[in-house]
Amino acid sequence: MFRQSRMFKDEIYKQFSRIGKALASPKRLELLDLLSQGERTVEKLAREASLSIANCSKHLQLLREARLVEARREGLYVFYRLPDDAVGAFWLALRRLGEERLTEVEGILKNYFQLHGELKPISRQELIERIGEKRVVVLDVRPVEEYTAGHVPSAVSVPVDKLQRRLSKLSRDQEIIAYCRGPYCLFAVRAVALLRRRGFKARRYQEGIPEWKAAGLPVAVGEG
Amino acid sequence: MFRQSRMFKDEIYKQFSRIGKALASPKRLELLDLLSQGERTVEKLAREASLSIANCSKHLQLLREARLVEARREGLYVFYRLPDDAVGAFWLALRRLGEERLTEVEGILKNYFQLHGELKPISRQELIERIGEKRVVVLDVRPVEEYTAGHVPSAVSVPVDKLQRRLSKLSRDQEIIAYCRGPYCLFAVRAVALLRRRGFKARRYQEGIPEWKAAGLPVAVGEG
DNA sequence: TGACTATTCAACTAATCAGTTGAATAGTAA
DNA sequence: TTACTATTCAACTGATTAGTTGAATAGTCA
Numbered sequence: 001m002f003r004q005s006r007m008f009k010d011e012i013y014k015q016f017s018r019i020g021k022a023l024a025s026p027k028r029l030e031l032l033d034l035l036s037q038g039e040r041t042v043e044k045l046a047r048e049a050s051l052s053i054a055n056c057s058k059h060l061q062l063l064r065e066a067r068l069v070e071a072r073r074e075g076l077y078v079f080y081r082l083p084d085d086a087v088g089a090f091w092l093a094l095r096r097l098g099e100e101r102l103t104e105v106e107g108i109l110k111n112y113f114q115l116h117g118e119l120k121p122i123s124r125q126e127l128i129e130r131i132g133e134k135r136v137v138v139l140d141v142r143p144v145e146e147y148t149a150g151h152v153p154s155a156v157s158v159p160v161d162k163l164q165r166r167l168s169k170l171s172r173d174q175e176i177i178a179y180c181r182g183p184y185c186l187f188a189v190r191a192v193a194l195l196r197r198r199g200f201k202a203r204r205y206q207e208g209i210p211e212w213k214a215a216g217l218p219v220a221v222g223e224g
Numbered sequence: 225m226f227r228q229s230r231m232f233k234d235e236i237y238k239q240f241s242r243i244g245k246a247l248a249s250p251k252r253l254e255l256l257d258l259l260s261q262g263e264r265t266v267e268k269l270a271r272e273a274s275l276s277i278a279n280c281s282k283h284l285q286l287l288r289e290a291r292l293v294e295a296r297r298e299g300l301y302v303f304y305r306l307p308d309d310a311v312g313a314f315w316l317a318l319r320r321l322g323e324e325r326l327t328e329v330e331g332i333l334k335n336y337f338q339l340h341g342e343l344k345p346i347s348r349q350e351l352i353e354r355i356g357e358k359r360v361v362v363l364d365v366r367p368v369e370e371y372t373a374g375h376v377p378s379a380v381s382v383p384v385d386k387l388q389r390r391l392s393k394l395s396r397d398q399e400i401i402a403y404c405r406g407p408y409c410l411f412a413v414r415a416v417a418l419l420r421r422r423g424f425k426a427r428r429y430q431e432g433i434p435e436w437k438a439a440g441l442p443v444a445v446g447e448g
Numbered sequence: 449t450g451a452c453t454a455t456t457c458a459a460c461t462a463a464t465c466a467g468t469t470g471a472a473t474a475g476t477a478a
Numbered sequence: 479t480t481a482c483t484a485t486t487c488a489a490c491t492g493a494t495t496a497g498t499t500g501a502a503t504a505g506t507c508a
Contacts, residue, residue: 005410006274008336012408013250013257015329016322020247025466026237029244033237042485050230055467057486062465067325076476076484083325090321097314098240101291101307105239112232184236186229249496266455279497281456286495300454300506450508457502464495472487478480 022066023094027051028059035069036088036210037142037181038149039081088210109183118189121206124215127152127177137170138205139178141191150209152179153220160187167198175201182208246290247318251275252283259293260312260434261366261405262373263305312434333407342413345430348439351376351401361394362429363402365415374433376403377444384411391422399425406432 022028030049034040040048046056060080063069070083082088099105130136131154138155140147147157158166160180170176176195180187183206195202213219246252254273258264264272270280284304287293294307306312323329354360355378362379364371371381382390384404394400400419404411412428419426437443 004336004339008332008410009254009408010250011332012329013253015326015332016253016319017248017250018326019318019322020244020249020253021465023244024241024248025244026234026241027466029237029240030233052468053485054469054487058467061486073475076482078485086321086324090317093314093317094243095240097310098243100310102239102242105236108232108235108239112228115228184233186232245495251496276498277455278457278499282497285456297505300452302455452506452508454505455503458500460498462496462498464493466491466493468490470488472485474483474485476482476484478482 018066019068022063022068025059025062027055028063029091029094031056031059031063032068032082032087032091033182033184035080035082036091037146037208039072039079041077041079043077045080085213089214092210092214113189116189116193118192119203121204122177124205124207124212127179127205128217130175130177135174137174137176139176139191141178141180141187142185146181146209148222150213150219150221152209152212153218155179155220158191160191163191163194167195167200170195170200172200175203177203177205179205180208182206182211242290243292246287246292249283249286252287253315253318255280255283255287256292256306256311256315257406257408259304259306260315261370261432263296263303265301265303267301269304309437313438316434316438337413340413340417342416343427345428346401348429348431348436351403351429352441354399354401359398361398361400363400363415365402365404365411366409370405370433372446374437374443374445376433376436377442379403379444382415384415387415387418391419391424394419394424396424399427401427401429403429404432406430406435 027049031045034045034048042053042057042060045051045060046053049056051059060069060071064071064080067083068087069080072079072081127138131138131152138152139158140151140155141158141160141163143159144157147155147159151157176192178188178191178195180191185208188204188206192202192204209219247256251273255269258269258272266277266281266284269275269284270277273280275283284293284295288295288304291307292311293304296303296305351362355362355376362376363382364375364379365382365384365387367383368381371379371383375381400416402412402415402419404415407430409432412430416426416428433443
């Protein structure tokens with residue numbers, strides 16, 4: 001009986017550790033974070049996470065073995081995605097645990113954002129309250145595909161690398177609130193920095209769509 | 225800017241991967257599961273997880289570095305424990321994700337419980353409904369310390385290795401519901417098997433106190 | 449203080465994993 | 479079919495991790 005129950009436990013915990021192993025690499029977490037914005041090809045994932053394609057593919061295989069991502073073929077490309085919302089929610093839970101318990105995380109954030117003179121981001125509550133206001137415009141500065149896959153209602157899509165060219169369409173009388181993928185994506189930081197240099201009144205909302213959705217708030221889909 | 229934002233991301237995800245690394249070993253998950261029942265000494269943890277003391281201590285160091293456990297000294301012993309409920313909840317979330325997504329888990333469970341002729345456990349809802357009934361007695365078959373640290377209200381403490389000697393105190397007219405640490409602890413399985421062999425009407429509730437608590441149900445503390 | 453014990457550390461071996469490179473595969477388009 | 483391309487596989491190196499053993503440490507108790 002003892003021998004058998006030891007075997008049972010060893011087998012069971014070994015299964016759960018597959019998920020732990022998949023989460024044990026920084027790059028795989030970055031891939032999960034990217035995929036929580038929507039599906040992507042290996043190529044795009046590799047570029048965004050600064051990986052070679054072969055290496056990225058291998059990491060994706062590992063994630064797939066732990067059932068944290070799944071793949072779908074379309075023409076020449078293989079698209080990877082999160083199989084359901086539970087995985088995205090779990091990644092959020094891991095992140096939150098790290099933010100609470102690992103003091104180093106706060107240090108890194110502070111260090112980086114001080115370096116770039118970044119002001120305190122606005123809270124979710126404040127964003128919700130101000131969304132309807134005439135003198136406020138919300139910018140989604142992620143690539144267009146991600147905006148299309150889901151965005152804050154009434155937000156306007158202005159990908160960060162096109163912001164420069166679209167400055168003329170923005171009014172200096174409005175207050176601009178920019179958001180991107182989440183607290184560890186720097187698109188909104190860059191956007192706000194640029195806008196301020198040009199004399200706009202701009203602030204940053206630091207959460208992304210996954211957090212917005214997890215809080216039960218409505219998400220708009222499509223061209224907006 | 226690119227160089228810096230890559231460095232930032234690498235640092236941030238590396239921090240989160242510390243948690244992943246800590247979760248990447250079956251034995252460490254087993255230790256977390258044990259600790260979610262309450263604090264314990266290194267010696268006890270080592271015995272329960274079938275580890276050498278030195279090896280167990282090392283695993284605990286690793287968990288401590290990821291801030292998933294903390295230590296407290298009392299007399300000759302060092303007690304390890306989960307620093308707060310968030311860690312226990314996170315372990316539950318990981319487990320649930322595994323149960324849903326890793327098909328192998330179900331297979332292992334089925335395999336083992338078929339082998340032991342185990343019937344379907346009763347649901348949480350049924351347990352709640354029947355707790356007050358005169359003809360039902362709920363047994364907590366974990367070691368006494370764990371019962372003392374928190375148990376289902378009105379449950380009686382009968383550690384599984386003392387069950388044999390206490391059979392005379394149980395009535396064959398009552399229905400017995402036994403529970404232990406959770407679905408991967410086999411105390412309740414053993415208890416129910418013994419009771420049935422002796423002609424008692426016994427069933428198993430397969431969740432433990434962490435799940436009970438996470439569902440917002442009341443927990444009784446002390447000698448009961 | 450000194451004897452004692454639980455716990456941790458240090459050093460080592462075997463095993464596992466990350467990342468690189470180049471070749472193979474599987475699917476598309478002509 | 480053939481040419482083409484995105485993706486994956488296979489083999490390798492260097493780095494990291496698990497687990498073992500024996501010694502050191504830190505605290506208790508008389």
